[in-house]
Amino acid sequence: MSERKLFAHELEARLDELLLLSLRQRSAAEPAALLEALPREMQERVLHWAGVAAQTSDDLGWLIASLAAEHAAGLDTQLDDWVRAGLDAYDRSGLAATRRTLTEFAAGHKIRSQQSHDGVAFAEIERRLSRFLHALDGRPLKLVSGPRAWTDSETLWLPQRLDVAPDTQGNRRLYKAMAVLLWAQTRFGSFNVDPEPELELWPDRDKALAWFAVFEAMRLEACIAGELPGLAQEIASLRGPWPPQLAAAAERLAHAEATAADSLAAMAELRKLGAGETPTLPHIGAMDPVAARRVRAARITRETAVVRRALKVLAAVATKTGAADNPDYSPLAAEGDLQVSDPQADLLALPPAAREAAKSLMQDLGEIPPEALHAAGPGAWQAVAGADEPVTASVTTQPDAFYDEWDYRRAAWRHGWCHLYEMEGPAGDQEWVDEVRTRHAHLIRSIRRRFESLRGEDKPQRRQFDGEEIDLDAQVEARADRKSGSEPSPRLFIHRRRVERSLAVMFMVDMSGSTKGWVNDAERESLVLLCEAIEALGDSYAIYGFSGWTRTHCDIYRIKCFGDRYDAGTRSRIAGIEARDYTRMGVAVRHLCGLLHKQNTRHKLLVTLSDGRPDDYGDEYRGRYGIEDTRRALLEAREKGIRSYCVTIDRHGADYLPQLYGPAHYSVIDDAKKLPQKIAEIYRKLTG
Amino acid sequence: MTASRSSGQQDARADVRADVRALATPLVRSASEPYYHAIGDELEVFAAAAGSCLPVMLKGPTGCGKTRFVEHMAWRLKRPLVTVACHDDLTTADLVGRYLIVGDETVWMDGPLTAAVRAGAICYLDEIVEARKDTTVVIHPLTDSRRALPVEKRGEYIEAPPDFMLVISYNPGYQSVLKEMKPSTRQRFVALDFDYPEAAVEARIVAHEGRVDEVTAQKLVKLGNLTRKLKGAGLDEGAGTRLLVHAAQLIAKGMAPLTACTAAIARPLADEADTRDALDDLIRAVF
Numbered sequence: 001m002s003e004r005k006l007f008a009h010e011l012e013a014r015l016d017e018l019l020l021l022s023l024r025q026r027s028a029a030e031p032a033a034l035l036e037a038l039p040r041e042m043q044e045r046v047l048h049w050a051g052v053a054a055q056t057s058d059d060l061g062w063l064i065a066s067l068a069a070e071h072a073a074g075l076d077t078q079l080d081d082w083v084r085a086g087l088d089a090y091d092r093s094g095l096a097a098t099r100r101t102l103t104e105f106a107a108g109h110k111i112r113s114q115q116s117h118d119g120v121a122f123a124e125i126e127r128r129l130s131r132f133l134h135a136l137d138g139r140p141l142k143l144v145s146g147p148r149a150w151t152d153s154e155t156l157w158l159p160q161r162l163d164v165a166p167d168t169q170g171n172r173r174l175y176k177a178m179a180v181l182l183w184a185q186t187r188f189g190s191f192n193v194d195p196e197p198e199l200e201l202w203p204d205r206d207k208a209l210a211w212f213a214v215f216e217a218m219r220l221e222a223c224i225a226g227e228l229p230g231l232a233q234e235i236a237s238l239r240g241p242w243p244p245q246l247a248a249a250a251e252r253l254a255h256a257e258a259t260a261a262d263s264l265a266a267m268a269e270l271r272k273l274g275a276g277e278t279p280t281l282p283h284i285g286a287m288d289p290v291a292a293r294r295v296r297a298a299r300i301t302r303e304t305a306v307v308r309r310a311l312k313v314l315a316a317v318a319t320k321t322g323a324a325d326n327p328d329y330s331p332l333a334a335e336g337d338l339q340v341s342d343p344q345a346d347l348l349a350l351p352p353a354a355r356e357a358a359k360s361l362m363q364d365l366g367e368i369p370p371e372a373l374h375a376a377g378p379g380a381w382q383a384v385a386g387a388d389e390p391v392t393a394s395v396t397t398q399p400d401a402f403y404d405e406w407d408y409r410r411a412a413w414r415h416g417w418c419h420l421y422e423m424e425g426p427a428g429d430q431e432w433v434d435e436v437r438t439r440h441a442h443l444i445r446s447i448r449r450r451f452e453s454l455r456g457e458d459k460p461q462r463r464q465f466d467g468e469e470i471d472l473d474a475q476v477e478a479r480a481d482r483k484s485g486s487e488p489s490p491r492l493f494i495h496r497r498r499v500e501r502s503l504a505v506m507f508m509v510d511m512s513g514s515t516k517g518w519v520n521d522a523e524r525e526s527l528v529l530l531c532e533a534i535e536a537l538g539d540s541y542a543i544y545g546f547s548g549w550t551r552t553h554c555d556i557y558r559i560k561c562f563g564d565r566y567d568a569g570t571r572s573r574i575a576g577i578e579a580r581d582y583t584r585m586g587v588a589v590r591h592l593c594g595l596l597h598k599q600n601t602r603h604k605l606l607v608t609l610s611d612g613r614p615d616d617y618g619d620e621y622r623g624r625y626g627i628e629d630t631r632r633a634l635l636e637a638r639e640k641g642i643r644s645y646c647v648t649i650d651r652h653g654a655d656y657l658p659q660l661y662g663p664a665h666y667s668v669i670d671d672a673k674k675l676p677q678k679i680a681e682i683y684r685k686l687t688g
Numbered sequence: 689m690t691a692s693r694s695s696g697q698q699d700a701r702a703d704v705r706a707d708v709r710a711l712a713t714p715l716v717r718s719a720s721e722p723y724y725h726a727i728g729d730e731l732e733v734f735a736a737a738a739g740s741c742l743p744v745m746l747k748g749p750t751g752c753g754k755t756r757f758v759e760h761m762a763w764r765l766k767r768p769l770v771t772v773a774c775h776d777d778l779t780t781a782d783l784v785g786r787y788l789i790v791g792d793e794t795v796w797m798d799g800p801l802t803a804a805v806r807a808g809a810i811c812y813l814d815e816i817v818e819a820r821k822d823t824t825v826v827i828h829p830l831t832d833s834r835r836a837l838p839v840e841k842r843g844e845y846i847e848a849p850p851d852f853m854l855v856i857s858y859n860p861g862y863q864s865v866l867k868e869m870k871p872s873t874r875q876r877f878v879a880l881d882f883d884y885p886e887a888a889v890e891a892r893i894v895a896h897e898g899r900v901d902e903v904t905a906q907k908l909v910k911l912g913n914l915t916r917k918l919k920g921a922g923l924d925e926g927a928g929t930r931l932l933v934h935a936a937q938l939i940a941k942g943m944a945p946l947t948a949c950t951a952a953i954a955r956p957l958a959d960e961a962d963t964r965d966a967l968d969d970l971i972r973a974v975f
Binding site: 231 | 779780781786787789792794841910914915917918921922962963965966969970971972973974975
């Protein structure tokens with residue numbers, strides 16, 4: 001195979017073919033000229049991705065091709081990630097966002113590649129830092145990367161990357177010190193005083209804020225030293241000694257009773273003396289007291305409301321439980337005016353959410369504000385946030401769930417791609433079920449008999465070394481052996497071992513349009529027979545149908561949930577299974593495995609009844625894409641401990657099945673009419 | 689010759705019987721007072737329940753002193769203690785007893801529960817939810833007004849003496865649906881909630897048990913409290929008092945606090961890299 005580079009005219013032709021450019025009056029000459037300079041391997045990758053993107057949309061393909069031509073050389077090994085980020089953005093927010101994302105990614109990469117290897121990226125350290133701060137603070141703090149380090153008292157912004165210290169270890173430590181000092185600003189009340197009067201006296205506000213940050217850092221370091229000496233030492237060694245002219249201030253601010261007001265006093269002093277250059281200390285972030293105080297005020301209002309509502313509930317409860325007779329309670333509760341001398345003690349009585357709020361208030365203000373200790377007016381005690389509460393889904397408007405889908409061409413997820421609706425299966429003709437049961441009465445009887453013998457029971461295991469009971473047969477034998485002079489066996493006990501079937505089975509029934517006719521009848525008849533058989537066994541089972549029409553309409557029909565009984569309602573829903581639209585299988589597998597996974601059984605089994613390969617409207621899901629996505633979904637299921645099995649009626653030889661389910665995990669039935677006869681036997685083999 | 693053989697047989701039988709006795713459930717009586725620091729009114733509640741012949745359930749996170757509390761109460765009430773650590777293959781026979789074969793005959797051996805009932809001891813079933821569901825049912829007749837243990841295999845119905853007491857423990861922190869206690873079982877018990885003690889008290893406990901100075905103990909407790917805040921955010925449970933005591937014991941043996949805490953606290957708690965690093969950071973921050 002020739003490894004020579006493609007020339008511009010060849011590239012232009014390939015791109016034109018992939019993107020149908022001539023139809024759209026566009027010319028690939030410019031990107032082709034840029035791509036000519038790249039090595040062959042790179043050229044092929046760009047063409048590949050342009051082709052992948054073009055399958056989603058021609059415009060996207062063009063965008064990827066033209067931008068890749070510009071950036072490919074710089075991106076090098078990151079090209080794949082770059083394209084995936086772009087495709088992801090396209091799925092989420094369209095073409096304009098894709099262009100933005102791709103350009104930002106390339107720019108970010110350029111900056112990163114210029115940096116040394118000793119730098120530490122925010123992403124590398126984020127989780128570790130957030131755990132650390134969570135432990136220190138007790139509430140989860142939001143960590144975000146931003147252009148500078150600062151905090152608004154709820155979110156900590158840290159730089160995207162640190163490359164100040166000579167080695168990785170040092171940069172990590174710097175991140176930690178920076179984050180801890182920002183956390184300490186909130187924890188030790190840097191925003192409890194209003195710095196504006198002092199700041200206004202300075203000609204340069206930025207400089208004033210920088211000085212405020214330095215003085216606060218001195219004070220906070222001392223506060224940290226009180227609680228976490230190891231951490232303070234680390235920070236001290238990182239910054240080195242304070243400049244000599246500041247040493248006095250540092251000592252004063254290190255006093256245990258120093259507050260932010262003392263920092264402001266130190267600033268005033270400095271202002272009178274004439275401030276020099278602000279010392280540059282990499283671990284000290286910026287301060288924005290205006291933003292921080294605004295966020296803090298909002299939080300205090302919110303949490304005060306929570307505490308007050310909770311106290312109101314307490315007051316109401318206290319009045320109800322005969323508080324009038326109780327001299328300790330009545331005067332406080334009756335007036336709805338809980339002036340508690342020891343708020344800490346009273347906080348223990350609050351519900352957890354309110355206790356958290358109260359703790360948070362203590363942190364912000366150092367005490368519970370007296371207004372919070374007055375019970376609130378009428379209303380629920382919980383703040384009416386509503387945002388976090390799950391929206392009750394209605395079938396017509398809001399999907400019940402969103403699922404990711406695997407795109408093998410990108411080797412990446414399409415996030416929230418499939419919109420899933422779950423609904424009750426339509427009721428069908430109950431008489432049909434009765435007719436099936438009569439027609440197959442003989443078969444049903446024999447299936448039940450065979451299955452009943454499989455029922456899990458206490459199976460005594462004979463001839464054990466140890467057990468609850470004595471095995472008399474073994475004992476008699478042992479005695480005979482001893483009398484005859486041969487060595488008796490020491491296995492003299494019966495151990496009763498409960499052989500639990502502990503099995504949950506999910507039947508996933510294909511309701512695609514192609515099942516219309518015989519296949520659908522065969523599916524329904526098989527389900528009736530299966531239910532009869534499994535009822536005899538006592539396994540836990542559920543039946544769901546699936547169908548759909550593009551990724552935005554993936555439907556799941558409940559025929560029988562795990563908790564449902566095999567009653568008239570279930571039977572009529574089985575009768576109501578009908579051929580509908582298409583088979584987007586991956587999302588159905590993911591959803592049903594989610595349900596199956598919640599079952600409290602040792603073994604979990606997903607059985608698919610289907611008539612062919614995964615398929616959906618449009619060309620995308622048909623063919624390899626659908627198979628790869630389904631395969632991925634089945635692999636996820638296996639990771640959850642769910643085994644899957646497929647029963648297929650596919651006249652065209654199901655060559656894709658071994659790839660999906662693995663060898664020996666599927667049966668192909670060539671004639672739909674045979675399915676009802678075979679299904680029970682398949683199930684018995686599968687679970688016996 | 690016959691006589692000598694039969695006497696030899698009898699000797700062998702006596703030996704085996706001695707073995708069976710040796711295998712029988714030990715009834716533990718502690719000679720000295722097991723150290724326990726009361727946090728609330730648990731001593732009084734337990735003593736009152738013991739006086740009224742009521743069974744007790746201890747709830748609380750791992751390593752907060754449930755087992756030590758029972759040992760202490762057994763000593764206080766001057767009753768022997770039988771402890772059974774429950775596991776998922778614990779059968780009824782393991783609790784009640786079984787027949788053993790000795791020579792040509794069968795010998796009944798009491799299980800720990802039966803032994804405790806006969807002796808009027810405190811029977812402590814630790815982590816009861818771990819036991820099989822059907823096993824927990826045998827304690828039912830002991831926990832209501834009958835206060836008796838039917839031993840089916842012997843056709844025996846043992847009425848519990850007033851000194852017998854059943855204590856179970858369980859950890860409500862496990863989220864697993866499989867580890868839930870049936871209401872029919874839980875509603876038979878007087879329940880005591882256990883939690884980690886307040887910092888000052890816990891420091892005293894760690895200092896006493898771990899034989900370290902007050903300052904080190906305080907630091908350990910501070911570390912413990914920091915890890916407890918991570919419950920649900922990387923950790924299933926924070927460090928219990930027991931882990932803190934372990935770390936203290938290592939320190940008392942002359943180990944550097946950082947090494948001791950890493951080995952006794954950070955490593956047992958977390959496997960995942962980020963959480964482990966965060967714990968290391970916490971240890972360094974405290975010491």
